[in-house]
Amino acid sequence: MDYTHWPDRLLGEKDPSGVSRRVFLKVCTAAAAAVGLPASAAEKMAEKVASGKKPPVIWLHFQECTGCTESLLRTSHPGVAELILDLVSLEYHETLFAAAGKQIEEALHESIRDNAGKYICVVEGAIPTKDDGVFCQVGGRTAVDILEDVASKAGLVVAIGSCASFGGVAAAEPNPTGAKGVPQILVGKPVVALPGCPANPYNLLGTVLQYATLGTLPAVDDKGRPRFAYARTIHEDCERRPHFDAGRFVQKFGDESHRLGYCLYKVGCKGPATHANCSLVPFGEVGDSWPVGLGHPCIGCTEQKVAFRVPMFSTVDVERLTPPGTYAPIFAEQGKITPLATGVAGLVVGGLVGAGLTLGKKLSAEAKREEHPEEKQP
Amino acid sequence: MKLTRRSLLKGVAAAGAAGAAGAVYRRAEARAKKQPPPDAVAMLFDSTRCIGCRACMEKCKEANDLPPDRVRLDGVPYDAPIDLSGTTKTVIKLYQGSGKTAFMKAQCLHCVDPACVSACMLGALNKREYGVVTYQKNKCVGCRYCQIACAFNVPRFEWNSPAPQIVKCEMCHHRFPEGKGPACAEVCPREAIQFGKLKELRAEAQKRIQDNPWRYHPDVFGDTEVGGTQVLYLSAVPFDKLGLPKVGDEPVPAMGETIQHGIYKGFIAPIALYAVTAYVVVRNVRRGEAEEQEEAARKPGEGEERKP
Numbered sequence: 086m087d088y089t090h091w092p093d094r095l096l097g098e099k100d101p102s103g104v105s106r107r108v109f110l111k112v113c114t115a116a117a118a119a120v121g122l123p124a125s126a127a128e129k130m131a132e133k134v135a136s137g138k139k140p141p142v143i144w145l146h147f148q149e150c151t152g153c154t155e156s157l158l159r160t161s162h163p164g165v166a167e168l169i170l171d172l173v174s175l176e177y178h179e180t181l182f183a184a185a186g187k188q189i190e191e192a193l194h195e196s197i198r199d200n201a202g203k204y205i206c207v208v209e210g211a212i213p214t215k216d217d218g219v220f221c222q223v224g225g226r227t228a229v230d231i232l233e234d235v236a237s238k239a240g241l242v243v244a245i246g247s248c249a250s251f252g253g254v255a256a257a258e259p260n261p262t263g264a265k266g267v268p269q270i271l272v273g274k275p276v277v278a279l280p281g282c283p284a285n286p287y288n289l290l291g292t293v294l295q296y297a298t299l300g301t302l303p304a305v306d307d308k309g310r311p312r313f314a315y316a317r318t319i320h321e322d323c324e325r326r327p328h329f330d331a332g333r334f335v336q337k338f339g340d341e342s343h344r345l346g347y348c349l350y351k352v353g354c355k356g357p358a359t360h361a362n363c364s365l366v367p368f369g370e371v372g373d374s375w376p377v378g379l380g381h382p383c384i385g386c387t388e389q390k391v392a393f394r395v396p397m398f399s400t401v402d403v404e405r406l407t408p409p410g411t412y413a414p415i416f417a418e419q420g421k422i423t424p425l426a427t428g429v430a431g432l433v434v435g436g437l438v439g440a441g442l443t444l445g446k447k448l449s450a451e452a453k454r455e456e457h458p459e460e461k462q463p
Numbered sequence: 464m465k466l467t468r469r470s471l472l473k474g475v476a477a478a479g480a481a482g483a484a485g486a487v488y489r490r491a492e493a494r495a496k497k498q499p500p501p502d503a504v505a506m507l508f509d510s511t512r513c514i515g516c517r518a519c520m521e522k523c524k525e526a527n528d529l530p531p532d533r534v535r536l537d538g539v540p541y542d543a544p545i546d547l548s549g550t551t552k553t554v555i556k557l558y559q560g561s562g563k564t565a566f567m568k569a570q571c572l573h574c575v576d577p578a579c580v581s582a583c584m585l586g587a588l589n590k591r592e593y594g595v596v597t598y599q600k601n602k603c604v605g606c607r608y609c610q611i612a613c614a615f616n617v618p619r620f621e622w623n624s625p626a627p628q629i630v631k632c633e634m635c636h637h638r639f640p641e642g643k644g645p646a647c648a649e650v651c652p653r654e655a656i657q658f659g660k661l662k663e664l665r666a667e668a669q670k671r672i673q674d675n676p677w678r679y680h681p682d683v684f685g686d687t688e689v690g691g692t693q694v695l696y697l698s699a700v701p702f703d704k705l706g707l708p709k710v711g712d713e714p715v716p717a718m719g720e721t722i723q724h725g726i727y728k729g730f731i732a733p734i735a736l737y738a739v740t741a742y743v744v745v746r747n748v749r750r751g752e753a754e755e756q757e758e759a760a761r762k763p764g765e766g767e768e769r770k771p
Contacts, residue, residue, distance in 0.1 A: 415567060
């Protein structure tokens with residue numbers, strides 16, 4: 086984002102880098118807010134950065150399409166420039182680095198040596214293991230070697246994207262290169278997995294910034310995915326959910342129901358079995374810029390058991406019925422008549438009958454009294 | 464003397480009735496099992512596939528022009544039926560037990576040998592083309608015997624209507640001429656309810672169990688139950704948990720119809736009983752007349768004796 090024309094850039098307190106403190110705090114707050122950290126985290130983040138303790142990041146690329154990086158480049162709150170230049174210190178990234186060859190290899194080794202135990206190792210792409218991993222080599226070293234070397238001295242290992250998280254498309258049958266995800270290679274070492282094809286960059290920012298700021302890791306589920314992003318299914322927060330609840334489904338791509346934006350379950354949406362926050366945090370801050378928003382069923386890219394395994398247009402089971410209380414029970418509840426109710430009803434009926442009888446008697450007596458004077462008068 | 468003869472005749476009548484009943488019983492065993500028509504259609508509900516979206520319920524109302532379940536006093540419709548009713552021909556129900564959930568689609572099972580058809584005294588309910596059990600309102604007198612007869616508690620009565628009818632799933636047979644099957648099967652996003660030929664769906668059900676034995680209860684409900692139904696159920700949980708009672712394989716009308724039809728077979732038993740009764744009456748009348756005449760003959764003598 087271009088802050089140059091903002092008046093507070095002139096008013097704000099300048100820091101040595103030439104960015105106003107106010108603007109910088111805004112960036113930090115936006116980043117914290119975007120990834121669900123408390124507002125106080127923005128302050129801490131700014132302090133850390135101001136004191137020159139930007140978290141060093143080493144980004145490794147293996148068997149992948151660079152889609153996750155491309156996705157990261159399109160974030161704007163904070164923008165990639167702010168991220169790379171202000172919030173983190175990107176030490177090594179094959180796509181973003183101007184340098185190449187020997188120069189960049191040296192930079193990598195230097196960074197590992199200098200920041201041992203502190204840096205964040207982000208892995209993008211699957212790691213081939215077949216035939217000693219010869220299918221992916223950088224600078225003469227195999228992916229397995231590089232990963233084990235870099236990860237061994239890292240403070241935090243993040244697997245970004247489905248490939249790094251569980252093999253992804255590279256590990257799809259028949260998996261010719263024996264591709265595996267980072268958690269399968271680094272057995273025993275905590276790895277934060279951020280599956281997605283591509284992964285939502287905000288999930289990476291959230292994890293990295295929380296580690297950099299608070300020194301803690303986000304709570305993760307049994308597959309190592311941060312719960313702040315992967316605890317709920319797409320289906321639970323889907324913008325098309327009302328159509329599902331009303332039984333309105335897209336019958337065919339391109340038909341009227343598709344144009345009307347009905348639920349995509351019938352044409353193969355994996356949303357009910359897929360844990361991710363795609364429907365809540367749009368990619369690149371553009372609303373609807375995710376498969377379901379664009380009219381394509383979710384393919385379940387964050388789920389190892391779904392993505393690249395279950396055919397794209399076949400349906401899946403709904404993991405969580407919500408809310409189960411609205412369904413009819415198997416045996417519909419019948420009204421029960423308690424003895425108390427019977428007693429009360431008996432008393433009421435008895436009372437009414439008694440009152441009726443008394444009233445009848447009184448009326449007839451009165452009628453008789455009225456009749457007699459009439460007889461006497463003439 | 465009189466009493467003995469009377470009791471003798473009674474005994475004869477009783478023996479005749481017992482003989483007829485015996486014949487009925489023998490015929491009960493011989494009653495041919497009804498078979499579905501060769502072109503029978505069917506529906507297959509796979510509980511393990513159902514996701515509870517209730518699109519079928521929605522579409523059923525639309526296709527059958529049914530009103531909402533309830534309308535609030537201010538006129539706002541509230542359509543959340545909890546059971547079949549005069550306004551609801553199918554309901555998705557949820558079984559929840561010991562961590563397991565399963566969906567159930569309640570609707571008419573279109574029995575091969577339906578109890579409602581047997582119980583209906585005016586033939587308002589009929590097994591019609593393709594084996595669909597249909598209802599004709601013009602023949603119905605509203606006795607609701609069909610409700611009592613049905614083993615699955617399916618036919619419902621329009622209690623709120625001044626001219627009530629019986630409401631039950633008729634497999635959308637009014638859509639057949641348009642070349643369409645049941646609306647629920649058409650909209651189901653997961654083919655949890657499928658429409659097709661009975662033979663094919665029976666085979667399909669068996670195939671699914673064989674292919675995924677871990678996924679299914681080993682039986683198909685409706686293959687043999689009450690003599691077979693044209694709506695088949697597959698499930699992961701026992702069927703009685705889904706509200707499908709353990710009904711046995713004997714068709715509900717088997718015993719009742721055999722006795723009824725046996726008694727009236729060729730009208731022999733009623734005529735025999737009538738003949739015996741008529742004989743007794745005639746004999747009694749004749750004897751009575753004879754006694755009267757005897758008394759009349761005696762009376763004048765008696766009167767004369769008393770006079771003086």
